[in-house]
Amino acid sequence: MTAHHAHSHGAGHHGHNHHAAREEASGRLAWTLVLVLGYMVVELVGGWLSNSLALLADAGHMFSDAGALVLSLFAAWITRRPANSQRTYGYYRAEILAALANGAALGAISIGIIWEAYVRLWDAPEVRGPLMMTVAVGGLLVNAVGLWLLHPGGSNNINLRGAWLHVASDLLGSLAALAGGALVWLYGWNWADPLASALISILIVYSSWGLLKEAISILMESTPAHLDLQRVSAAIIAVDGVLAVHDLHAWTITSGMDALSGHVTAREDHPPYALLADVRRVLHDQFGLDHVTIQVEPVDFDGCAPHCPTSPTPR
Numbered sequence: 001m002t003a004h005h006a007h008s009h010g011a012g013h014h015g016h017n018h019h020a021a022r023e024e025a026s027g028r029l030a031w032t033l034v035l036v037l038g039y040m041v042v043e044l045v046g047g048w049l050s051n052s053l054a055l056l057a058d059a060g061h062m063f064s065d066a067g068a069l070v071l072s073l074f075a076a077w078i079t080r081r082p083a084n085s086q087r088t089y090g091y092y093r094a095e096i097l098a099a100l101a102n103g104a105a106l107g108a109i110s111i112g113i114i115w116e117a118y119v120r121l122w123d124a125p126e127v128r129g130p131l132m133m134t135v136a137v138g139g140l141l142v143n144a145v146g147l148w149l150l151h152p153g154g155s156n157n158i159n160l161r162g163a164w165l166h167v168a169s170d171l172l173g174s175l176a177a178l179a180g181g182a183l184v185w186l187y188g189w190n191w192a193d194p195l196a197s198a199l200i201s202i203l204i205v206y207s208s209w210g211l212l213k214e215a216i217s218i219l220m221e222s223t224p225a226h227l228d229l230q231r232v233s234a235a236i237i238a239v240d241g242v243l244a245v246h247d248l249h250a251w252t253i254t255s256g257m258d259a260l261s262g263h264v265t266a267r268e269d270h271p272p273y274a275l276l277a278d279v280r281r282v283l284h285d286q287f288g289l290d291h292v293t294i295q296v297e298p299v300d301f302d303g304c305a306p307h308c309p310t311s312p313t314p315r
Helices: 013-050 053-079 093-122 129-153 158-187 192-219 229-237 272-287
Strands: 004-008 242-254 257-266 291-297
Touching (some): 013 129, 053 158, 158 192, 192 242, 272 291
């Protein structure tokens, strides 16, 4: 008796939904990009005229936003390219790379702004509060619209979420600049401006950290956070006719797209394909897994001797 191997993707509607969602995401990203680029110029001019580091920091942040959005758009575009024999999963991982680059860029920009703020705190230059506040209010509005545009898809697509985080921390940046401007205008506290810019930056570092962690986890082929491999293993063993499970692996191709592979030892009296169908149904119903490869093996099967590594079983 030979080992039966079967592979299948929850094709059809699953892929179609992914595609439609990505199309919509690209539209939202493009509109947000237009908004951000337009207002970045306003903030640069405003920051230069009012001598406000917080505004310039925010403009720098908006520039990184624009870069992030361009990167996200590029990733969303290349993701649509079909899989080929070289890239069997297609280009889905481009989104994860974009998220990684976004997170890293955010961190680098922030550190630069924090340093500049530190230098300015000791020698706070004259800042034009009213102008600074006016520009900050405009920034708030633009970012609010951007957040609204990006939010619907922000939950499950790491690429969109990276862009959303950029815009969200930007919105808080505008708030900080607004508060700084008010303090400068009302009390003549010029140091409030660099302080606001430092706060903006700390916030950016904080928001980019989670994004970096998730992107790296996916690139390291870690088991998806919401999947408990022990539970998956137990569920497969509970299927009638399954004696054992080994070589169980789960990973993420791109956000919202998990894959699993494993070997199942079957009882002699169970037709392997019926067993396979049962295992697939359990994986789909209980764990929402559709990209599944299961190898069904008879009891006495030893497919890889003599060079078999001892397989890591989920503990």
